[in-house]
Amino acid sequence: MDELPLHKIAISGPTLASIIQRFSTSPGAVDGLLFGHVTYVTPSTLSDDSASESSTLVATITGFLCSGTINSFYDSTGAVQLHSLCRLLSDPVLNHHPSLIGWFSCRRKTHLRPSMREFAVTASLSSLTQFAFPVRNAPGCTNFNPCLFLLLASPLADQSIHTHEYRAYQFRRVTESFDPKSMDIVNLGPAFRGHYGSFSPNAPFPSLACNFRNSAMNEDQDERILNQMKKVSKDQKELDTCADGFDIGRLNRLVGSDATNYTSGLEDLYEKMLVKIENLARQVESSSAKVLEQENHNRRLRYKILKSAVPE
Amino acid sequence: MAADYVPPFIAAQLNHLLSHFPLTLKVEQMWSGSKHYPGVVDRFTLVIPYCLDFIRWDVIYDTESPTAAPDVVFGLEDEDFHPFHMEFAEGQLDLKPSKNCLGDWNNKDPTRLLALIQYLRDQYVSYQRKRVGKVDDDRLKFEISTVVSREGIEMQISSGSDKPEEVRFSVPLMDMNINKLVPGCPWRQNQKIFLQVIYPVGRKYMSAPSAPRLKLVSTPELKALFSIEDVKLPSWLDGMCLAEYLPQLEESLEKQVLEAVSLIDVRRHFIEALACQFGRPVEADPVFCRKATFLAASGVFTFLVHLIIPTQFPKQQPALLLQSSQHFNAYMAPIKSRIMTDYPWSPRWEASMMAESIFEFLADEALNFKRQLNEGQLQ
Structure with missing residues (x-):
C-alpha cells in the first residue's frame, strides 16, 4: 500500500526552532523522531481556477523527540531496531503526542541531501505498518505510515553568518525514492492568512465559563449553560487544583468593600505558587547540572576512544 | 588543537584504503564536523575512478560516536543510488555482504573502510548498468546485450540540462597482463588500455546509425612503454556493432603492445652501443631504457x-x-x-x-x- 502524496508539510515555528536548537547545541550529529498528524484540508480560499485541487493532504509536525546521538533506533545498515524504537516511544514525555509521523537527522557540515543510511532508515521506518495511523478528515478510511524525513545540515564552508539548512521529504514506497516537499512554518509569512480558517487547536484547554447568574443578559442562555454544566464543573475542578481553593467566583469579591480582606488571602495564594515555582526551578537547575556533568563525562570518555591507538 | 588532526582510527582505515584499493583513490577534501573539537577531522571527500571519469563520495564519520560506522553521501546526480536497498529490491535474502562491511562495524579494524568502499563501488557498477539498461534505445539495447558479459566493463549515463543524453562505456581491452611482460616492472597498479565508447541516445530506430565516439585511454603510467596517442583506431564501418569492432581492435593493439615491449631491448642495445663511444652512462633508465x-x-x-x-x-x-x-x-x-x-x-x-x-x-x-x-x- 502506498501512502498518498502529501501536498506539503507544516511545522510550527517553535517546534522547528527547538529541533534546530537541539542540533546546534549537540556536540555531534543527532537524530530523532517526529510526531504529528496528517489531515485532509479543504482550502478556505475560493478560487476561480477550476483546476485547483478540491482538497489537499497536509502533514503537520507537532512534536519531536531528539535522541541526542546517532543510530538511536536503527543499526549501522539503516534497519530500524524495533526494541530501540519502542523504548524511545515509551518515554512518558510523549503521552500527549499523537502519532509517529517520521524521523529527522541533523549533521554538521555536510551536503543537504539524504545519505546512504538515511535512505535505508526511512525505507525501513515507513514499512512498519504497525505504526500507521488514520488520516484526519479523510473521505475513506486511509492510513498513513511514518514516511516523513526531515534533514538538517550546516554548510560545508565556514561562513560568517551561521546558517542552518533543512529539507523535508516524503518517502514513496512505490518508487522507492524521496519526494522533496515544501515545508511551511505555521504563522510565518503571508501564506498563513488563510490558515486561521481551518484552525483546530492541538492542546486541550478548559473553557473558562464564568458563571454570572445574576446578570440579566444571560437569562436566555441559561438552558445552554445547563447543558454545559457537567463539563464546566469538571474543568472547574481542574482549575481548582491549581488555585488552591480560590475558585473564580470568589474573584469578584476583590472589587468593592470586601477587597482589603481578600488581598492578604490572595497574597498567600501567590506566595504558595511562587514557592512551588521556585522549587520546580531548583529541581530543574539541579537536574540540568547533573545532565551537564554526565555529558562532560561522556565527552571525556569519547575523546579517550578517539585518542586510543589503533593496532595497524 | 589548531592543526588538523585525523583521529587514529580514521587515519588507519583511510591509509589502508588508499594503499590497498585496486584503483587510485584520491582524498579531495578533509574537514571537521565536530562542535567541540573543530580541528579533529572526521569527514572527507573520496575521488573514485569510474568509467574513465571520477565520482565523488563524502565519507562521514562522527568523532562524537567513534564506534559508529561511517555514513556516505553520494554525488548530486546519484540520488537514486541506494546500495543497501538494492539487495532487498533484487530479492537477495542473503544479506551477508552488507552485514560484513557495515553490520558489525569495528572501528579498530583498519580494513573495514576498504571493504565498504569496494562493496559500494561494486554496487555502483551494477546500479549504472541497470540505469543504462533502462534507456529506451534499440541500438543501445542491442550493443549492451552483446558486450555486457565482458569482464570489467563499466557504463554510465550522462545527461545535462544543456547537452543531449549519452551513454558512455568503458571497455577494458586485451586479456593480457602488461605488467608481467616488462622485466623488473615498477608499476604497483595493473596497466590497462580501455576503449571509451560514447553513444548518443536516439530513442528512434535508424537503419544505419552513426558511429559512436571512440577514444583509447590507458592508465597513465603506461606512457613510459607505449603511447596510445600513436595508435590509429580501425575505422568503424556502417552498420557495425561493438562486438564486431572489439576483436580486430584488440588484435592490432596486442601486436603493438608486444612490439613496444620488444622495443625495450632495442633501446637497451642502443644505450650499450653509446657506451662504446661515450663511456659508461652516468645515469640510465634500467626498466624502459x-x-x-x-x-x-x-x-x-x-x-x-x-x-x-x-x-x-x-x-x-x-x-x-x-x-x-x-x-x-x-x-x-x-x-x-x-x-x-x-x-x-x-x-x-x-x-x-x-x-x-x-x-x-x-x-x-x-x-x-x-x-x-x-x-x-x-x-
Whole structure:
C-alpha cells in the first residue's frame, strides 16, 4: 500500500526552532523522531481556477523527540531496531503526542541531501505498518505510515553568518525514492492568512465559563449553560487544583468593600505558587547540572576512544 | 588543537584504503564536523575512478560516536543510488555482504573502510548498468546485450540540462597482463588500455546509425612503454556493432603492445652501443631504457649529454640535450642547450652506427654550445 502524496508539510515555528536548537547545541550529529498528524484540508480560499485541487493532504509536525546521538533506533545498515524504537516511544514525555509521523537527522557540515543510511532508515521506518495511523478528515478510511524525513545540515564552508539548512521529504514506497516537499512554518509569512480558517487547536484547554447568574443578559442562555454544566464543573475542578481553593467566583469579591480582606488571602495564594515555582526551578537547575556533568563525562570518555591507538 | 588532526582510527582505515584499493583513490577534501573539537577531522571527500571519469563520495564519520560506522553521501546526480536497498529490491535474502562491511562495524579494524568502499563501488557498477539498461534505445539495447558479459566493463549515463543524453562505456581491452611482460616492472597498479565508447541516445530506430565516439585511454603510467596517442583506431564501418569492432581492435593493439615491449631491448642495445663511444652512462633508465645521461668533455669543457629516447625508437630518433657542468644561471641552475633532433639519422642503421653518428654530431655541437655559453646567449 502506498501512502498518498502529501501536498506539503507544516511545522510550527517553535517546534522547528527547538529541533534546530537541539542540533546546534549537540556536540555531534543527532537524530530523532517526529510526531504529528496528517489531515485532509479543504482550502478556505475560493478560487476561480477550476483546476485547483478540491482538497489537499497536509502533514503537520507537532512534536519531536531528539535522541541526542546517532543510530538511536536503527543499526549501522539503516534497519530500524524495533526494541530501540519502542523504548524511545515509551518515554512518558510523549503521552500527549499523537502519532509517529517520521524521523529527522541533523549533521554538521555536510551536503543537504539524504545519505546512504538515511535512505535505508526511512525505507525501513515507513514499512512498519504497525505504526500507521488514520488520516484526519479523510473521505475513506486511509492510513498513513511514518514516511516523513526531515534533514538538517550546516554548510560545508565556514561562513560568517551561521546558517542552518533543512529539507523535508516524503518517502514513496512505490518508487522507492524521496519526494522533496515544501515545508511551511505555521504563522510565518503571508501564506498563513488563510490558515486561521481551518484552525483546530492541538492542546486541550478548559473553557473558562464564568458563571454570572445574576446578570440579566444571560437569562436566555441559561438552558445552554445547563447543558454545559457537567463539563464546566469538571474543568472547574481542574482549575481548582491549581488555585488552591480560590475558585473564580470568589474573584469578584476583590472589587468593592470586601477587597482589603481578600488581598492578604490572595497574597498567600501567590506566595504558595511562587514557592512551588521556585522549587520546580531548583529541581530543574539541579537536574540540568547533573545532565551537564554526565555529558562532560561522556565527552571525556569519547575523546579517550578517539585518542586510543589503533593496532595497524 | 589548531592543526588538523585525523583521529587514529580514521587515519588507519583511510591509509589502508588508499594503499590497498585496486584503483587510485584520491582524498579531495578533509574537514571537521565536530562542535567541540573543530580541528579533529572526521569527514572527507573520496575521488573514485569510474568509467574513465571520477565520482565523488563524502565519507562521514562522527568523532562524537567513534564506534559508529561511517555514513556516505553520494554525488548530486546519484540520488537514486541506494546500495543497501538494492539487495532487498533484487530479492537477495542473503544479506551477508552488507552485514560484513557495515553490520558489525569495528572501528579498530583498519580494513573495514576498504571493504565498504569496494562493496559500494561494486554496487555502483551494477546500479549504472541497470540505469543504462533502462534507456529506451534499440541500438543501445542491442550493443549492451552483446558486450555486457565482458569482464570489467563499466557504463554510465550522462545527461545535462544543456547537452543531449549519452551513454558512455568503458571497455577494458586485451586479456593480457602488461605488467608481467616488462622485466623488473615498477608499476604497483595493473596497466590497462580501455576503449571509451560514447553513444548518443536516439530513442528512434535508424537503419544505419552513426558511429559512436571512440577514444583509447590507458592508465597513465603506461606512457613510459607505449603511447596510445600513436595508435590509429580501425575505422568503424556502417552498420557495425561493438562486438564486431572489439576483436580486430584488440588484435592490432596486442601486436603493438608486444612490439613496444620488444622495443625495450632495442633501446637497451642502443644505450650499450653509446657506451662504446661515450663511456659508461652516468645515469640510465634500467626498466624502459627511455633515458640515458653521459658525461662528455671537449677539451677542458665538460658537460652532460641527456638522451631522451622515444617509445617509437628507432623509427623516431632520440632527442639530445646538453647540460653544462661549469656554467650556471642566476638561480644557480646548470645551463642547458635546446633540445636537438636535427642530426643525421636512419632507422635502418645498426646501433653502433647510430651511436657513432650522434658522437660525431656532438663533437661539433659541443663547440657551438661552449661558444653560446661564453657569449651568454643561453640562460
